[in-house]
Amino acid sequence: MSAGNAVELHGITKRFPGVVANDGVDLTVAHGEVHALCGENGAGKSTLMKILYGMQAPDEGTIAVDGTTVHFRSPADAIAAGIGMVHQHFMLADNLTVAENTLLGAESRHGIGKAARARIAELSATVGLDARPGELVERLGVADRQRLEILKVLYRGARTVILDEPTAVLVPQEVEELFTTVRRMQGEGYTFLFISHKLDEVRAIADRITVIRRGRTVGTADPASVTNRELAEMMVGSELPSPPARTSTVGDQEVLRVEGLGLPDPAGGRDLLDGVDLVVRSGEILGIAGVEGNGQTELVETIMGMRRGARGRVLLGGADVTGLSTMARRERGVGYVPEDRTRYALLGEQSLWENRVLGFQSRAPIARGALIDRAAARADTERIVSEFDVRTPGIDVAAAALSGGNQQKLVVGRELSGDPVLLIASHPTRGVDVGAQAGIWAELRRARAAGLAVLLVSADLDELIGLSDTLAVILDGRLVGTADPATVTPEELGTAMTGAAA
Template sequence: MNETILKLENITKIYSNGVVANRDINIEFRKGEIHSIVGENGAGKSTLMKIIFAIEKQTNGKIYYKGNEVHFNDSMEAIKNGIGMVHQHFMLIPSFTVAQNIVLGSEPKKGVFIDMKSAIAQTQELAKKYNFDVDVTQKVSSLTVSAKQKVEILKTLYRNAELIILDEPTAVLTPQETEALFEQLKYFKETGHTIVFISHKLNEVKQISDRITVIRNGETKGTHDAKDVTIDQLTELIIGRKLENSYDEFKKPVEDAKVILDVAGLNYAEKGVKKLQDINFSIKQGEILGIAGVQGNGQEELIQIITGLRNKQEGVIKIDGVDVGGMSIYQKRESGLSYIPEDRMRDGIAAEASIADNMISTYYERSDLSGKVFLKTKNIHNEAKRLIEKFSVKTKSENDKIDSLSGGNIQKVVVAREWNTNPHLMVAEQPTRGIDIGSANYIHHQLIDMRNNGSALLLVSADLNEVMALSDRLLVMYEGEIVAYFDSLKGITESQLGLYMLGVEHQSEEEIRGAVYE
């Protein structure tokens, strides 16, 4: 049996507002294992990781590291003692090189000056040791997402991390990139490192883990050997109930469906660099068209042009047969467009406003909500209460500030608001990123409900499980082009899609032309 490197004993965290994030958590992490922590958003995973990494302090309980009780004052002290953390949102300086990012704060010196020659040599040696194919002299701004992640991991290894916490490390990776990362994690394990792996992707958790701990409502629901527990059992432990395996049975055909969105000849360049090249597709009522692709391959520009957040250069976009190219965002919404943005905190909500205000922020001018001079406050609150109940938003009151909610509940508010406009066209961009399996399942059902009621849905997601489970038809984008089109997903595997996402495969023009309804 492997020795215990980290032991959490009766860890409890109660915030000043009375919220209990963790309650009597007991977990042992062994040297040289991959140990996953799974649970819903708001279950207490992030708080627990912050306590281990000394960003937060526990209210009660003890932490033992290498057999000794520890009281780290801050994350710098945790790092000095061999604990590293790779956050979901990378903490890199784009204008610095890989080497500069890796050594930042711990630079080798020659006298009083930074010895960059030594920094490059040390970081190159480190990358070689752990089989990371990274050019340490490159600027971070030029790297792919998977390469940036490697840099983050190398940062922790440079500081001699023995225990590494990885928060949602595969969120934006292709299947092939995920497999490559897993090979490296297995190598870390073999060289004596301990990996704490946080993820909502249970198939990956099952594949990579030695042991898995489930947290629900701030309490542990057991630690299991990965080989002894199924994905269905994990799901039930995480959310307290079973989930269906397929959405197909919930989808209903829409009769006499007409084309809602028509995109033709769309081209867009930025500073002379082509971001979108000859994009053509259409979507009918009652269907979900998915777009798969590694982040940064034109999906963001495409969505922003369709929704009016960015001006197009060439091409035509029609909603319900009407050219909306010159319309304002308000006019596009009036024509039946709704939008779930990728970044809910930046683009989806007003963080300082109440839940009620956020619930109606895109249609507050509706006659039942707004009078000639004043808003109809009572009606607004009744509408917010109705949506809170329908979408199972966990809150004490619609008057609470929206940023007091967990990520999953904030996303439910955004989806509820957009669902409530009865859209002709719903553009859903990463609709469940970073939220738990229960909340994601609920949101998926609401998207299918819109589809069944005659909306056309454009779904963009970096999560291949999601895009394959929900989509009726699917496009793949690579370097601003549509490189593949599937009018059915039956028999299509994630690995096949991954080859198109990486630019290894490319369909013929004739096959891709099938994405347009003639």
């Protein structure tokens, strides 16, 4: 073990029933470096980070921090050793202030008085957080929330920070601000483990890149010399197909029309949706770009019938469905990939074939009269597993046992079943690896070519630009402009999303 290294993992092995998540993984992170960890969903990244953060214990192998072998029994042990983790999904209390969120659970470090305020101010400067300690978190933008998450782990004494998919919800300008923060902190001696599927960003920020595949260490790459394609092929173990040429399949038939949709804020603030008009035609993908919190979620949920707008109409195939339930809209051929698969798309403790039934209880091939046809449900789940490359020991496995990417492929496969006429896809590849992402994109393109209309909401600007036939920008609950995906750049789109172009 070398004192020159912040973290050393040797021979880490972790087994679960039916699967070896980590199989002798080695990872060495030097003091003061940004070290990226890449791999497909299911490759073992999350398990490895949970082991390093004390959330799980390895079956075999050793962990050393600053040259000393450690045995973490909980995250508290990892935090005491100087390891902090910023999770992909923020863990903040919106109704508390910046200071209260920082102090929560860490009151013993600096008390709750003058010393605590001084330390928060010092760390705010380190992470570039301009928000006042007394400001409510609900008023912070996405980038400042992330800075606050970093501040929280630093306040608890972290010198090595794990960043899990830190740019998933950031626009390009915010990504560059984050990278500026990371580089400044690196200069102050902090160490980072950077987990991401975005290979351009990995190569831009990392000093070294370790790739793991199927639970094993594949190798370490130099970001200055490796290409995105080489990295991707290290991750998946085979050559990736080249993306297809952009071709239009947009038809004349209007599938979805939204007219003057308005949704008031129950808290009495500005309207969540304010006069939204849009049209999606057969064979068209209409992309909606916007910084999170500008009405995308409300727009999707209102179109799906999960919320009732105060004004406006939703028409499907020319028929007014404004007053219909969510199930009635689904029965008319609307597929739905929600933004949070674990909350809205899957029952984690239920089997894959039972999750296949969700939302299709009244339709063939799942329904047989008033009953569920178990044999048909199981057979169709086997089809989805095969066609969408869902990696699982079997269809009786609980959905929670799958990696995030494989859960997402199951959801997309289910929602593209039954020949839908419209797919509402909200962040369809959030948190999935390049292999799974390429597969989902290919399925969406294939369905579009067959005439499917798609409303695509995403924070991934490359996804929006690469898939969409038309792009619209949402800001403060209004559609404020359109862009041509054939010519717009991510930077131009990001500027429009933040309102800086106005």
